[in-house]
Amino acid sequence: xxxxxxxxxxxxxxxGVRKRLDEQHGPGRAEVxxxxxxxxxxxxxxxxxxxxRIRTVHGPDDTRTVLTYKSARVDEASxxxxxxxxxxxxxxxxxxxxxxxxxxxxxxxxxxxxxxSFERDGRRLLATLVRVPELDDATFIxxxxxxxxxxxxxxxxxxxxxxxxxxxxxxxxxxxxxYTDAVAAARPA
Numbered sequence: 001x002x003x004x005x006x007x008x009x010x011x012x013x014x015x016g017v018r019k020r021l022d023e024q025h026g027p028g029r030a031e032v033x034x035x036x037x038x039x040x041x042x043x044x045x046x047x048x049x050x051x052x053r054i055r056t057v058h059g060p061d062d063t064r065t066v067l068t069y070k071s072a073r074v075d076e077a078s079x080x081x082x083x084x085x086x087x088x089x090x091x092x093x094x095x096x097x098x099x100x101x102x103x104x105x106x107x108x109x110x111x112x113x114x115x116x117s118f119e120r121d122g123r124r125l126l127a128t129l130v131r132v133p134e135l136d137d138a139t140f141i142x143x144x145x146x147x148x149x150x151x152x153x154x155x156x157x158x159x160x161x162x163x164x165x166x167x168x169x170x171x172x173x174x175x176x177x178x179y180t181d182a183v184a185a186a187r188p189a
Contacts, residue, residue, distance in 0.1 A: 001071065001082040001083065001084050002082065002083060002146045002147065002148055003074060003080055003081065003082050003083070003146065003147040003148075003149070003150065003152075003153055003156075004070070004080055004081055004082075004083040004144055004146065005078070005080050005144060005145050005146065005147045005153055005156035005157050005160060006078065006079070006080055006142055006143065006144035006145075006160070007078055007142070007143055007144075007157065007160050007161065007164060007174055008079075008140055008141070008142045008174070008175055008176070009140065009141050009164060009169045009170075009173040009174045009175060010138060010139075010140060010173045010175060011129065011139040011140060011141050011169065011173070012170075012173060013168065014129065014139040016168060017129065017139075017141060017167050017168060017169065018114065018129060020166075020167050020168065021114075021116045021127060021129070021167065024116075024118070025116040025117075025118045025127070026116070028114040028115055028116045028129075029059060029060075029114065029115045029116075029117075030059070030060065030112075030113070030114050031057050031058060031059045031060075031113050031114075031115060032057070032058045032110060032111070032112055032113070033055050033056070033057055033058075033110065033111040033112075033113055034055070034056045034057075034058070034108070034110055035053055035054075035055045035108060035109060035110075035111065035179075036053065036054050036055075036095070036105050036107075036108040037051060037052065037053050037105070037106045037107050037108070037180050038052040038053070038054070038098050038099075038103035038104065038105055038106060039052070039103065039104060039106040040102065040103060040104075041102065041104055045103070046106060046180075048072060049072035049073055049081075050069070050070060050071055050072055051068070051069070051070040051081075051180075052068070052069055052098065052103060053067070053068045053069075053070075054066075054067055054068075054088070054091065054094055054095060054098065055068065056091050064087060065087070065088040065089075065090075065091040065094065066085055066086065066087055066088060067085065067086055067088050067094055067098075068083060068084070068085045069083070069084045069085075070082065070083045071083075074150055074153065075153060075157070076176075077176070078157055078176065079176040079178070080147075080153060080157065106180070107180050107183060107184055109132060109134060109179070109180075109183045110132070110133060111130050111131070111132050111179070112130070112131045112132075112133070113128050113129065113130050113131075114128065114129040115127070115128050116128070120159060120163065121159055123145045123146075123156065123159060124145060124146070125143060125144065125145045125159075125160070125163060126142075126143070126144050126145075127141065127142070127143045127163065127167070128141065128142045128143075128144075129141055130142060132179060132182070132183065134183050134186050134187065135179075135182055135183065135186055136186075140175075141164070141167070141169060143160045143163050143164055144160065145159065145160060
């Protein structure tokens with residue numbers, strides 16, 4: 001399973017970062033993600049730092065659904081995790097299957113994203129500007145690539161750090177908090 005080498009940061013100058021991304025990689029793709037995270041009834045899946053997610057992505061030209069499983073973090077500082085992902089033909093059926101296997105929805109929320117795909121130093125990268133309405137419309141940036149092995153993770157993350165620095169994102173603004181935790185904390189008890 002490939003490792004998602006990703007860093008996430010709070011963006012202090014959203015318009016400046018978006019302008020730099022547009023200049024370097026074109027206008028980006030505006031999409032809305034509707035994410036549902038599942039857990040076991042006893043909470044053991046997420047307690048073990050693993051994730052099971054069904055994401056439906058609404059873009060300007062299409063809607064697609066993706067099933068994602070993430071193992072526990074292999075790098076605490078970045079939160080990078082091994083990830084397996086596949087496109088799903090029927091979102092409703094996938095939700096039924098996952099619930100039928102005994103998983104229960106833990107949390108669902110929306111992310112409003114602008115995605116920029118590009119290549120750098122022989123790697124495919126994805127930079128995503130993210131707003132989560134429930135998080136006071138703060139803007140985040142995620143930059144990710146893939147590492148085939150744990151040994152490849154450090155150089156992959158080094159490249160991600162270079163990209164973030166070029167966009168004017170300060171290392172001090174990096175965060176490892178999961179959106180699931182932040183949204184849960186923002187909701188009334």
